[in-house]
Amino acid sequence: MQVEWDASREEQERDWVQAALDGDSESFRLLVEAYESRVATVVTGMLGEGPDADDVGQEVFIRLHHSLAQFRGESRLGTWLTRIAINLCLDRLRARQRWHKRFLGLEEDELRPREPRVDGEALLDERERGRIVRRAVRRLRPSWRAVVVLRHLRGYSTEETAQTLGIPFGTVLSRLSRALKALREDLGPLLEEGPTASKEKVA
Amino acid sequence: MKNIQAPDRLEELLRASADGTFAPGFSQRVLSRLELRPGRPEAELVALWTCRLFPRVAVAAGLLLVAMAAWNVGSTAGAGDWVDRLLSLPAATLDNSLALSQLEDWS
Numbered sequence: 001m002q003v004e005w006d007a008s009r010e011e012q013e014r015d016w017v018q019a020a021l022d023g024d025s026e027s028f029r030l031l032v033e034a035y036e037s038r039v040a041t042v043v044t045g046m047l048g049e050g051p052d053a054d055d056v057g058q059e060v061f062i063r064l065h066h067s068l069a070q071f072r073g074e075s076r077l078g079t080w081l082t083r084i085a086i087n088l089c090l091d092r093l094r095a096r097q098r099w100h101k102r103f104l105g106l107e108e109d110e111l112r113p114r115e116p117r118v119d120g121e122a123l124l125d126e127r128e129r130g131r132i133v134r135r136a137v138r139r140l141r142p143s144w145r146a147v148v149v150l151r152h153l154r155g156y157s158t159e160e161t162a163q164t165l166g167i168p169f170g171t172v173l174s175r176l177s178r179a180l181k182a183l184r185e186d187l188g189p190l191l192e193e194g195p196t197a198s199k200e201k202v203a
Numbered sequence: 204m205k206n207i208q209a210p211d212r213l214e215e216l217l218r219a220s221a222d223g224t225f226a227p228g229f230s231q232r233v234l235s236r237l238e239l240r241p242g243r244p245e246a247e248l249v250a251l252w253t254c255r256l257f258p259r260v261a262v263a264a265g266l267l268l269v270a271m272a273a274w275n276v277g278s279t280a281g282a283g284d285w286v287d288r289l290l291s292l293p294a295a296t297l298d299n300s301l302a303l304s305q306l307e308d309w310s
Contacts, residue, residue, distance in 0.1 A: 025234055032230040037223035044222050054232070057225050061233045126219060133220035152217035184213055191212045 017071045031077075032061050038078060038154070039085050045149035046089035048138050056092055060085045082154065083164050086146055093142045129190065136186045144179035147172055 013034070019027035039060050040053075047053045063084055064077075071077050137148055150161040151172070162172045184191060 025237075028237075029230045029234060032233050036225060036229055040225050040229075041221045041223040044225075049222065054225050054229070057229065058233050058236055062236060065237055129216065130220040130222065133216045134222065137217070137220070148217065152214055153221040155218070180213060183217075187213065187216070190216065 013071075013077055017068055017077075020065070021068050028065060031064070035061075035078065035081050039081055041153050042082055042085040042149055043089055045134070045137060045153045046086065046142070046145060047092060048134065052092065056085070056088050059088055079160075079164065082150070082156075086150065086164060090142055090146060132190065133187065136183055139186065140179050140182060144175050144182070147175045148179045148183070151176055 013031070016027040016031045016034075020031060036057075039057050043053045043057045043060070047056060060081060064081060067080075071080070137145060137153075140148060146165055147161060150156045150164055151158065156164065158169060158172050158176075162169045165172070
């Protein structure tokens with residue numbers, strides 16, 4: 001069933017691509033809408049919400065528009081978009097870092113206020129929890145962040161993550177392990193919350 | 204005990220934190236930007252020229268000017284030898300005229 005759905009989706013995409021190449025902007029809009037969520041997950045995971053993320057997101061689709069011809073065949077559009085999104089985010093983070101160093105003589109991380117330690121009782125809802133987790137992810141160094149975003153936010157396998165980032169499988173594993181350790185330290189009390197942890201504590 | 208559960212809980216939290224949205228009207232903003240850049244190759248060439256090439260060309264031109272100025276100073280220094288030689292002429296002429304006047308006196 002999944003295979004059938006994927007096949008029909010790919011066929012649909014090919015039609016949109018062809019129509020967009022013929023100048024149909026409505027088909028291109030449908031392509032953007034189909035992949036907006038995937039790109040947004042990567043971009044906001046890497047850069048946080050806001051105009052910077054929106055700008056990079058738009059740039060991803062502008063590049064898609066300029067490279068449409070290469071997706072007539074069996075090129076995987078989603079993988080390509082994710083790769084472009086992650087590379088543009090890393091470029092943007094490098095540019096930010098250069099700017100902070102050049103003009104302020106500081107690393108970007110030094111400017112970001114540290115959040116107070118998470119207090120389990122103060123957590124109100126999923127939204128608030130998600131915000132805290134996303135901020136913790138953004139405190140990771142960019143190369144670790146890219147791995148966490150692809151592996152856990154996008155749900156890629158380790159192999160797919162390695163291919164997308166163009167790094168060896170083992171590097172993905174080591175970056176992931178360091179990133180998760182840093183996140184566990186940062187989000188300590190938040191991790192003790194929740195039904196699974198409570199059950200474990202009782203046991 | 205809690206540490207055994209921590210990775211799973213963390214992965215759960217990470218998955219739940221994924222935010223797959225841009226501000227509303229995202230696709231429209233993309234289309235608007237594309238309309239602003241219809242002739243991509245030309246627009247990109249202009250962007251490439253103004254952002255990347257022009258500063259480099261300007262720096263190269265500046266360096267060339269400095270090099271030319273330095274060369275001119277060098278040339279002037281070379282010409283300086285000529286000037287020295289020219290300046291030494293009147294002295295020689297003076298010596299000659301002295302010698303002539305002495306000859307006249309002797310005569």
